[in-house]
Amino acid sequence: MVFPRGGVRALAPIDLQLNRGEFAALVGPSGCGKSTLLRLVAGLLEPTAGSLSIENRSSGEVRLSNAHTLSFVFQQAALLPWRHVAGNVSVPLELEGISKSERNARVEEMLRLVGLEDFARALPHRLSGGMQMRVSLARALATQPSVLLLDEPFGALDEITRQRLNEELLRLWGNDGFTALFVTHNVYEAAFLSQRVLVMSKRPGQIVADIAVPFEYPRDSSLRSEPEFARLTGDISRALEVASS
Amino acid sequence: MKEFIKRAALVVLPPLLVFVIVLVVWHVLAVRLDVPAYVVPPPGRVLEAAGESGSKLVRATLLTGAAALGGLAISVIVGVIVAFAFSQSRIIQRALYPYAIFLQTVPIVAIAPVIVIWVGQDIRSVVLVAHIVSLFPIITNTTHGLTTVDRSLLELFQIHNASRIQVLLRLRFPNAIPDLMTGIKTSSGLSVIGAIVGEFFAGYSESSQGLGFLIQFWSGQLKTAELFAAIFASTLLGLAIFGATSLIGDSITSRWRD
Ligand SMILES: Nc1ncnc2c1ncn2[C@@H]1O[C@H](COP(=O)(O)OP(=O)(O)OP(=O)(O)O)[C@@H](O)[C@H]1O
Ligand SMILES: [Mg+2]
Numbered sequence: 001m002v003f004p005r006g007g008v009r010a011l012a013p014i015d016l017q018l019n020r021g022e023f024a025a026l027v028g029p030s031g032c033g034k035s036t037l038l039r040l041v042a043g044l045l046e047p048t049a050g051s052l053s054i055e056n057r058s059s060g061e062v063r064l065s066n067a068h069t070l071s072f073v074f075q076q077a078a079l080l081p082w083r084h085v086a087g088n089v090s091v092p093l094e095l096e097g098i099s100k101s102e103r104n105a106r107v108e109e110m111l112r113l114v115g116l117e118d119f120a121r122a123l124p125h126r127l128s129g130g131m132q133m134r135v136s137l138a139r140a141l142a143t144q145p146s147v148l149l150l151d152e153p154f155g156a157l158d159e160i161t162r163q164r165l166n167e168e169l170l171r172l173w174g175n176d177g178f179t180a181l182f183v184t185h186n187v188y189e190a191a192f193l194s195q196r197v198l199v200m201s202k203r204p205g206q207i208v209a210d211i212a213v214p215f216e217y218p219r220d221s222s223l224r225s226e227p228e229f230a231r232l233t234g235d236i237s238r239a240l241e242v243a244s245s
Numbered sequence: 246m247k248e249f250i251k252r253a254a255l256v257v258l259p260p261l262l263v264f265v266i267v268l269v270v271w272h273v274l275a276v277r278l279d280v281p282a283y284v285v286p287p288p289g290r291v292l293e294a295a296g297e298s299g300s301k302l303v304r305a306t307l308l309t310g311a312a313a314l315g316g317l318a319i320s321v322i323v324g325v326i327v328a329f330a331f332s333q334s335r336i337i338q339r340a341l342y343p344y345a346i347f348l349q350t351v352p353i354v355a356i357a358p359v360i361v362i363w364v365g366q367d368i369r370s371v372v373l374v375a376h377i378v379s380l381f382p383i384i385t386n387t388t389h390g391l392t393t394v395d396r397s398l399l400e401l402f403q404i405h406n407a408s409r410i411q412v413l414l415r416l417r418f419p420n421a422i423p424d425l426m427t428g429i430k431t432s433s434g435l436s437v438i439g440a441i442v443g444e445f446f447a448g449y450s451e452s453s454q455g456l457g458f459l460i461q462f463w464s465g466q467l468k469t470a471e472l473f474a475a476i477f478a479s480t481l482l483g484l485a486i487f488g489a490t491s492l493i494g495d496s497i498t499s500r501w502r503d
Contacts, residue, residue: 044400072404078397081501082419094415095405123500143405 010036012206013050016198020146023173023180025190027236028200029244034183037205038149041181042072054147071140073150077132079124079139086111086120089139096143110138113172130161134168141172148173150182154189163221166192170219187236191229192219197236201243209239249496256488286470291477294470301459306478309455312368313433313440313486316375320432323376324383325425331384332391332417333409349381353442361446371455374443379432386428390421423501426494433490437483456482 010033018024028034039045040052054069071092079088086107093103111117114134124132133153140148154162166189173180184190190197191213199209213232215223223229268288274280275287282290295302327345331338357374364370394417402412444457454462456479463471 039400042400042404044403070404072400074397074401076397078395078401080398080416080419082422091401091415092405095402095407095411 009204011040012201012204014206016207018179018181021177021179022196023170023182023194024196024198025182025184025194026198026200027184027187027190027240028205029202029240030185032200032202032243033205034200035151037200038072038151038181038183041147042070042149069146071143071145071148073136073140073148073153075152075155077124077129077136079132079135081124084121084123085116085127085135088124088135089142092139092143106142107138110142113141113175114138114168128161129157130165133157133165137165137169137172141176141178144176146178148178148180150180152183152185155185162186162189163192163224167219167221169193170217174218187233187240188224191233191236192224199236199239199243208243211236211239249492252495253488253492256491260484283467283469286473290470291473294468295474295477298459298471298474301454302456302474302478305454305456305459305475306482308368309371309437309440309444309457309479310482310486312371312443312455313375313436313482315372316377316439317379317429317432317436317486317490319372319376320379320383320436321425321429324380324428325387327384328387328391328421329413329418331388332413338388345381345384348377353378353439354445357442357446360443366447368447370447371440371443371457374447375436375439378439378442379436382431382435383425383428386424386431387421390424391417394420423498426490426498429490430487430494433486434483437479437486441479 014037026034026037036045040047041054080091083091089107089110090103093106098106108117108120111120114137116131116134116138119127119131124135127135136153154165157165170193180194182190182193187197195213197209197211197213198207199211200206201208211232215229271285272288275285286294327341331341353374356377357370360373360377361370364373391413398416398420399412402416407415440455441457441460444455445461447457456475459475460472460479463469463475
């Protein structure tokens with residue numbers, strides 16, 4: 001992947017396959033092309049070389065089909081400040097032409113799932129950062145995507161809120177069974193959430209390690225204090241260090 | 246409602262206080278320095294003149310106000326449409342922007358007589374002049390709001406396959422509302438100036454006379470006290486329109502603020 005402006009070579013050739021329903025985390029040094037890879041998968045960018053498919057279709061086709069199979073969670077909550085919480089969750093449903101009654105039902109369900117049913121009529125700027133991120137998650141999952149892409153979604157939150165949202169995200173994943181690709185700087189977060197941790201080298205990024213995470217689901221916060229968990233995060237950190245040098 | 250009154254009081258009271266101080270100083274100076282009344286009439290004399298020509302002044306203020314608001318309203322409609330076009334195409338923006346700047350820089354006193362020749366000696370000319378001077382801030386502010394949308398929000402709409410129209414109406418336009426309100430606020434004062442300048446030239450008929458007409462008429466007769474009364478009526482009109490648009494704008498945009 002090469003950007004035309006400035007000719008930045010952001011990504012080296014990458015051969016990556018995610019299985020359906022898999023939870024993968026992607027870690028790598030800053031500027032190595034993680035967001036670029038996610039944008040490619042989302043069909044927001046066209047690869048300069050090579051191809052990319054989701055369930056055997058290109059991401060452009062997926063987007064244009066009626067399958068509505070892909071959602072993206074951004075680094076900031078990216079809410080529309082003029083719409084209240086329920087209105088924000090409803091945005092993708094409106095864009096995809098879902099009827100009003102079905103929209104309302106789904107919005108209500110999503111808000112219940114993220115524990116924000118009492119805040120349906122609140123404006124985003126009245127919510128804490130963690131709550132805004134919950135709204136963002138609810139919005140992404142409202143369309144019942146089969147692929148969820150997350151670009152450092154909890155990076156701006158404090159540690160406690162981040163951990164709580166990690167647990168919540170796993171619960172939602174357990175319910176819906178979407179395929180998740182989760183970008184993070186945080187090796188603990190990567191290990192806690194995922195079944196495999198992909199480590200990217202610095203720019204032009206390529207995947208230099210693919211570390212399996214053996215822990216059973218459902219996982220809860222006690223996992224973070226297990227010695228096995230510490231060993232694994234140690235491995236990931238080392239791989240990341242090698243990749244960054 | 247209580248909130249609204251409190252906000253209104255906050256907007257109105259401080260400038261009113263300044264006004265009262267200026268009146269006092271003016272009165273003291275006019276009396277002490279013994280300035281002839283046709284040069285600087287004391288405030289009491291102006292008040293008297295305002296009383297004598299009261300109904301005339303009120304009618305003139307209403308007429309000028311209506312023309313200014315009419316011009317402003319047209320500017321909002323035209324300005325938003327032009328900004329829509331600018332936001333959709335760089336080429337359109339490049340092609341038309343110099344002419345938008347022309348609106349801003351052309352001396353309106355030079356254009357107003359031409360407009361009166363083309364449109365006629367009536368309120369339509371006045372509305373048109375008010376429109377021309379109040380258009381530019383609305384175009385630029387709204388265009389700014391339409392084109393500075395958060396990248397993630399644009400990508401969100403793109404991922405969910407939004408059409409250009411959906412992006413414009415559900416994302417860009419709401420995003421531009423606070424900027425539009427800023428533009429309207431800036432333009433409200435300009436529209437009053439435009440209407441008065443328009444009236445200098447359009448003049449109206451004997452039966453309908455705006456503030457611009459009265460100002461010219463009384464200055465020609467050296468009726469300085471009446472002239473001052475008309476100037477104050479103009480200022481009050483500008484303040485009233487600015488105050489109203491500010492209040493409406495602020496209450497609309499309160500939900501945008503974070
Ligand atoms: N639109 C673009 N045009 C040109 N270069 C770009 C563009 N977008 C990103 N880049 C460059 O591509 C490289 C990879 O960027 P990317 O945002 O994918 O990195 P990242 O791994 O997500 O970094 P971070 O961890 O800081 O978020 C960077 O060097 C960046 O400057
Ligand atoms: Mg990034």
